[in-house]
Amino acid sequence: MGTLFKIAWRNVWRHGKRTALTIITMAFGLGLYIGMDSVLKGMDRTGLDNIINLTDSSVRVSTAAYEEERGSFPLDQPLPDPAGLADFIRSRPRVLATAERTRFVGQLSNGIDALYVLAVALDPEDDARVLDLPQYVEGSWLAGGGNEIVLGAKLAADLGLGLGDWVTLAARTRWEAQNADDFRVVGLIDATEPSISGSGVFVSFEDADTLLELDGLRTELIVRMERRDTLAAAMEDSDALAAAVESRFPEMAAMSFGDVGRQFLELAKAKSKSITMIIFVMMLIAGVGIANTVLMSVYARIREVGVLRAFGLHPKDITRLFLIEGGIIGVVGAAAGLLVGLGIDLFFIRVGMPLEAMMGGIDMGLPVGGTLYGEWNPDQFAVAAVVGIVVALISSWSPAKKASRLEVTNALRFV
Amino acid sequence: MASILKLDGIAKTYVKGQNQVRALAGIDLDIEAGEFLAVVGPSGSGKTTLLNIVGCLDSPSAGVVLYNGTPLGSMKEDQLSEYRKKHISFIFQSYNLIPVLTVRENVELPLVIERRMNKNEIRAKADELLKAVGLEGLGDRYPRELSGGQEQRVAIARALVKEPYIVLADEPTANLDSHTAEEIVDIMRDINKSKGATFIFSTHDALVQKHARRVVTIRDGLVHSDERK
Ligand SMILES: Nc1ncnc2c1ncn2[C@@H]1O[C@H](COP(=O)(O)OP(=O)(O)O)[C@@H](O)[C@H]1O
Ligand SMILES: [Mg+2]
Numbered sequence: 001m002g003t004l005f006k007i008a009w010r011n012v013w014r015h016g017k018r019t020a021l022t023i024i025t026m027a028f029g030l031g032l033y034i035g036m037d038s039v040l041k042g043m044d045r046t047g048l049d050n051i052i053n054l055t056d057s058s059v060r061v062s063t064a065a066y067e068e069e070r071g072s073f074p075l076d077q078p079l080p081d082p083a084g085l086a087d088f089i090r091s092r093p094r095v096l097a098t099a100e101r102t103r104f105v106g107q108l109s110n111g112i113d114a115l116y117v118l119a120v121a122l123d124p125e126d127d128a129r130v131l132d133l134p135q136y137v138e139g140s141w142l143a144g145g146g147n148e149i150v151l152g153a154k155l156a157a158d159l160g161l162g163l164g165d166w167v168t169l170a171a172r173t174r175w176e177a178q179n180a181d182d183f184r185v186v187g188l189i190d191a192t193e194p195s196i197s198g199s200g201v202f203v204s205f206e207d208a209d210t211l212l213e214l215d216g217l218r219t220e221l222i223v224r225m226e227r228r229d230t231l232a233a234a235m236e237d238s239d240a241l242a243a244a245v246e247s248r249f250p251e252m253a254a255m256s257f258g259d260v261g262r263q264f265l266e267l268a269k270a271k272s273k274s275i276t277m278i279i280f281v282m283m284l285i286a287g288v289g290i291a292n293t294v295l296m297s298v299y300a301r302i303r304e305v306g307v308l309r310a311f312g313l314h315p316k317d318i319t320r321l322f323l324i325e326g327g328i329i330g331v332v333g334a335a336a337g338l339l340v341g342l343g344i345d346l347f348f349i350r351v352g353m354p355l356e357a358m359m360g361g362i363d364m365g366l367p368v369g370g371t372l373y374g375e376w377n378p379d380q381f382a383v384a385a386v387v388g389i390v391v392a393l394i395s396s397w398s399p400a401k402k403a404s405r406l407e408v409t410n411a412l413r414f415v
Numbered sequence: 416m417a418s419i420l421k422l423d424g425i426a427k428t429y430v431k432g433q434n435q436v437r438a439l440a441g442i443d444l445d446i447e448a449g450e451f452l453a454v455v456g457p458s459g460s461g462k463t464t465l466l467n468i469v470g471c472l473d474s475p476s477a478g479v480v481l482y483n484g485t486p487l488g489s490m491k492e493d494q495l496s497e498y499r500k501k502h503i504s505f506i507f508q509s510y511n512l513i514p515v516l517t518v519r520e521n522v523e524l525p526l527v528i529e530r531r532m533n534k535n536e537i538r539a540k541a542d543e544l545l546k547a548v549g550l551e552g553l554g555d556r557y558p559r560e561l562s563g564g565q566e567q568r569v570a571i572a573r574a575l576v577k578e579p580y581i582v583l584a585d586e587p588t589a590n591l592d593s594h595t596a597e598e599i600v601d602i603m604r605d606i607n608k609s610k611g612a613t614f615i616f617s618t619h620d621a622l623v624q625k626h627a628r629r630v631v632t633i634r635d636g637l638v639h640s641d642e643r644k
Contacts, residue, residue: 002527003523003524006515007513010516014515304514307507307513308513310499311505314496315492408472412472
């Protein structure tokens with residue numbers, strides 16, 4: 001009924017401060033929910049893209065024995081036939097390229113300080129076809145040979161190194177002999193994957209062969225597959241290829257992007273759970289605020305309820321009257337929340353948050369580095385709107401019922 | 416003339432914890448359509464209780480109220496709301512206008528609740544009543560912008576707008592100065608004459624009382640005297 005709405009609407013704004021506070025709480029909570037969801041989704045996507053494009057590729061193959069000891073990056077578990085393996089993989093559907101890598105533990109020294117690092121020896125051209133590392137290099141990517149080294153930007157900064165500086169990389173060779181060589185820093189790499197900027201060390205096979213006496217030893221094969229639109233499809237492709245590799249080469253371990261991605265999403269889910277908790281608490285506060293606002297409204301208008309009843313309004317109409325009041329706060333609060341959410345979304349999608357600058361280089365354990373971007377999340381706008389209105393209606397239910405149960409004579413006598 | 420209201424042995428006892436208060440002790444009363452009846456008596460004699468029972472805002476502990484021959488006590492909440500919506504109107508001592516509604520919206524309210532007329536009819540009717548109580552042109556004001564006498568006139572317009580059969584007014588002039596009080600009773604009497612609505616009002620003001628056509632005095636919850644003029 002129009003008049004009930006009119007009465008409710010005008011009463012809602014009669015106590016402007018109280019109402020505004022409740023609406024702000026709700027808008028803040030819902031807006032934060034939308035914004036955080038956008039950032040988390042963006043973080044997930046960047047994190048997953050990082051896995052495929054920067055660290056592990058779609059499928060990473062090594063021997064099963066190597067995979068067991070992966071933490072120590074041993075040099076005694078080479079791929080038995082890297083070329084045969086690569087041929088097989090390239091014959092599979094949706095495979096675009098493969099590249100070989102050999103990881104090793106080294107000690108990087110600027111002449112004063114030394115740091116243990118996990119270095120990667122690679123074929124600069126092949127590797128660039130599988131991963132996107134060169135896109136993030138300041139200076140130049142490895143040319144192959146000539147004692148060049150590319151370092152993570154933050155690692156270089158920690159050691160006080162810049163482009164053109166020389167460093168010493170010491171490591172145990174394949175035959176357990178201590179060896180060292182000097183390298184010139186040709187590139188600094190700062191990718192959205194924090195581990196690359198923080199600890200990335202890349203040299204070419206030409207130079208690593210000498211340093212580590214590799215003699216063609218390769219421990220890992222990485223694979224670029226076609227980009228798929230959905231995460232699920234990308235995971236499926238990787239799973240299928242990994243399974244094919246393992247059944248064709250039983251002594252091999254093929255790590256699918258699917259496995260890594262699912263682990264990653266599990267972690268991300270835990271994070272989004274804590275966000276949901278925060279939002280839950282904020283909605284609880286907003287709900288209590290609305291319940292309180294409506295209850296105050298009921299107490300302030302007990303006599304009015306008596307008058308309306310005396311003129312023939314049914315108790316149900318009284319319930320409705322106060323539900324409408326709560327509903328108005330809910331709708332306005334939700335609308336304001338969507339606006340706040342839209343603002344946060346726009347900021348994170350258009351501008352992004354420069355993590356380094358914000359955190360001052362402190363490692364927050366985030367799965368992405370560089371600038372953090374958000375993702376559009378229209379479904380969460382709908383969720384927020386529904387949550388806001390439902391919270392408002394639920395919270396005003398009990399005071400509205402209370403009002404409808406007032407004895408008319410008592411209500412009229414109330415001063 | 417047939418009685419519109421017949422009260423038969425109406426008693427009301429309020430129970431508050433250990434205490435029992437006997438507000439009405441057995442009231443018999445016949446009220447005819449179109450009467451202009453004052454219920455008088457000292458404070459605490461049971462006037463408000465009696466009016467509330469007639470208006471179905473409260474139920475008696477004993478006795479029956481017959482409205483056109485129908486016992487009100489047997490009605491359920493839905494029927495009670497209907498009865499109050501269609502047949503009865505109230506005027507309160509403290510006006511009780513809805514503060515967030517304009518004067519006109521207040522007067523329109525019973526018609527809106529009744530849902531019988533369309534918007535234009537309702538508006539025309541409200542303006543007609545505002546004119547009848549001498550408040551023409553004040554329809555867009557809010558109650559807080561009016562004097563007490565003006566507020567009570569709005570309340571009268573609101574009570575009369577749906578053309579009820581019975582108007583119950585509990586001390587309608589108690590908050591007003593004697594001059595304004597007489598004006599208000601005059602307006603009530605005019606409408607009583609022109610529209611034929613039955614008025615039952617309580618008062619302890621002798622000046623107001625003298626305008627009544629019938630004065631029922633209650634004392635200690637019983638009818639003490641019943642005079643017609
Ligand atoms: N809700 C109630 N609970 C307890 N006692 C009441 C209640 N309403 C009225 N009374 C008592 O009933 C008696 C009659 O009250 P009331 O009808 O208000 O008298 P009047 O309107 O003539 O002043 C008084 O003693 C009053 O205290
Ligand atoms: Mg009284």
